[in-house]
Amino acid sequence: MNPFADTLQSLRDAFNSGRTRPAEFRAAQLEGLSRFLKENRDALLAALAQDLHKSPFESEISEISICQSEINMALNNLRSWMKDEHVSKNLATQLDKVFIRREPYGVVLIISPWNYPLNLILVPLVGAIAAGNCVVLKPSEMSKSVEKIISERLPCYLDKDCFSVVLGGPQETSSLLENKFDYIFFTGNPSVGRIIMAAASQYLTPITLELGGKNPCYVDDNCDPQNVANRVAFFRFFNAGQTCVAPDYLLCSQQMQEKLLPALQNAVTQFYGKDPQSSPDLGRIINDKHFQRLRGLLGSGQVAIGGQSDEEERYIAPTVLVDVKETDPVMQEEIFGPILPILNVQSIDEAITFIRKREKPLALYTFSNDSEVVHQMLEHTSSGGFCGNDGFMHMTLTTLPFGGVGNSGMGMYHGKFSFDTFSHQRACLLRSSGLEKLNSLRYPPYAQRSLGLLLSTVEISRRSQCTLL
Numbered sequence: 149m150n151p152f153a154d155t156l157q158s159l160r161d162a163f164n165s166g167r168t169r170p171a172e173f174r175a176a177q178l179e180g181l182s183r184f185l186k187e188n189r190d191a192l193l194a195a196l197a198q199d200l201h202k203s204p205f206e207s208e209i210s211e212i213s214i215c216q217s218e219i220n221m222a223l224n225n226l227r228s229w230m231k232d233e234h235v236s237k238n239l240a241t242q243l244d245k246v247f248i249r250r251e252p253y254g255v256v257l258i259i260s261p262w263n264y265p266l267n268l269i270l271v272p273l274v275g276a277i278a279a280g281n282c283v284v285l286k287p288s289e290m291s292k293s294v295e296k297i298i299s300e301r302l303p304c305y306l307d308k309d310c311f312s313v314v315l316g317g318p319q320e321t322s323s324l325l326e327n328k329f330d331y332i333f334f335t336g337n338p339s340v341g342r343i344i345m346a347a348a349s350q351y352l353t354p355i356t357l358e359l360g361g362k363n364p365c366y367v368d369d370n371c372d373p374q375n376v377a378n379r380v381a382f383f384r385f386f387n388a389g390q391t392c393v394a395p396d397y398l399l400c401s402q403q404m405q406e407k408l409l410p411a412l413q414n415a416v417t418q419f420y421g422k423d424p425q426s427s428p429d430l431g432r433i434i435n436d437k438h439f440q441r442l443r444g445l446l447g448s449g450q451v452a453i454g455g456q457s458d459e460e461e462r463y464i465a466p467t468v469l470v471d472v473k474e475t476d477p478v479m480q481e482e483i484f485g486p487i488l489p490i491l492n493v494q495s496i497d498e499a500i501t502f503i504r505k506r507e508k509p510l511a512l513y514t515f516s517n518d519s520e521v522v523h524q525m526l527e528h529t530s531s532g533g534f535c536g537n538d539g540f541m542h543m544t545l546t547t548l549p550f551g552g553v554g555n556s557g558m559g560m561y562h563g564k565f566s567f568d569t570f571s572h573q574r575a576c577l578l579r580s581s582g583l584e585k586l587n588s589l590r591y592p593p594y595a596q597r598s599l600g601l602l603l604s605t606v607e608i609s610r611r612s613q614c615t616l617l
């Protein structure tokens with residue numbers, strides 16, 4: 149028997165009892181989440197520091213505050229999100245009630261990674277609760293201190309019959325995935341995404357895949373090198389570069405590279421001091437395996453800034469690499485660490501060709517004083533999100549969908565998009581049981597003259613040709 153079968157059966161029973169559906173229940177769980185964040189704030193900050201050497205500043209803005217905003221947004225809008233959406237009708241349905249009902253899927257699974265271990269489990273959870281689902285949470289086994297708080301303390305703030313935390317790594321998750329879920333929400337790397345998708349296909353379970361990849365950052369000759377360097381360095385070295393939407397590599401001309409290098413060095417020194425290893429604001433690499441992987445990538449091209457590492461602390465200095473070739477190891481995988489390679493291109497057209505040859509990224513960045521250049525990049529490329537003249541500011545807005553495209557994922561969330569992701573949109577039409585005469589046109593024996601009349605009640609006409617309305 150599958151070790152998770154009993155847990156899932158009791159969640160399914162709870163869902164089938166209908167208790168997660170009322171707005172009051174959903175709001176009470178969201179209030180519980182809010183209390184969890186407030187009452188465990190210090191423990192969470194300590195756990196994030198322990199797992200990733202995350203500074204309280206970074207933890208507040210990228211984990212706790214984002215979760216709190218999502219909770220507040222859901223609480224502020226829950227009742228209006230839950231309302232049936234009435235839609236326009238054709239002539240044949242004028243007397244009917246026609247609407248979209250957003251109903252919960254049922255028992256959903258949320259699997260999360262280690263790099264923002266609180267944010268990436270709680271933000272989807274907010275959407276799943278708001279939409280009225282029961283949930284199994286599978287936090288990352290790598291961010292051990294946060295995993296411990298999620299498994300030991302979070303359940304005290306939620307209805308235990310409806311929400312469950314499951315622990316473990318790939319083996320336990322594989323066994324969990326043998327069970328039928330009504331929705332799976334996965335955040336992680338694209339190769340594990342394929343495993344999740346294959347497991348979901350067994351039951352035709354709908355999924356969201358929030359994946360990663362290499363996010364290009366094009367820097368035009370027409371920009372202020374120091375402004376660009378400050379913004380790129382901040383977003384590349386935030387959380388020691390372990391961010392799915394971080395700029396992964398820079399594309400710029402040789403001339404711009406010469407201006408950017410001193411500016412980047414200046415930004416690194418301003419942010420982290422002369423000895424970044426002693427800065428309280430610079431994170432560490434999550435584990436030895438990732439540390440060794442990143443240390444290997446330091447051998448690509450030439451080190452222009454940084455390059456130092458310390459195995460004992462899993463420290464990698466904020467590093468910039470130049471003379472990097474497309475074929476170098478650093479360009480073959482998502483870097484996911486504090487290393488920024490620069491590759492030279494002669495023009496925006498060459499940058500666009502370079503980007504379009506590769507998988508569609510999760511995020512794409514373009515820096516230029518010329519808005520035409522920013523729009524040209526936006527127009528000729530595709531990515532999950534796009535930001536002109538900054539790093540991942542676009543993902544701080546709950547009014548924008550967050551998600552990938554192609555190899556960087558499918559589906560979206562944040563704010564109302566999370567609620568919609570965890571809801572099935574049910575098409576509903578309610579008709580009177582009387583007025584049968586109106587239906588006679590459609591019944592056999594079919595008459596040619598009825599057809600024209602019938603079609604005029606259901607067919608959509610081109611606006612310019614419409615004579616009916």
Ligand code: NAD
Binds near residue numbers: 288322335
């Ligand atoms: P990962 O894919 O290794 O792990 C994610 C989760 O999947 C973990 O909970 C893990 O236990 C589970 N898992 C791992 N291997 C599995 C397997 N074989 N079978 C079943 N489950 C398995 O990812 P990670 O290393 O934790 O995180 C880094 C990746 O996540 C990067 O690629 C990054 O870009 C991506 N990411 C994406 C987003 C986003 O929002 N798109 C956010 C953060 C991270």
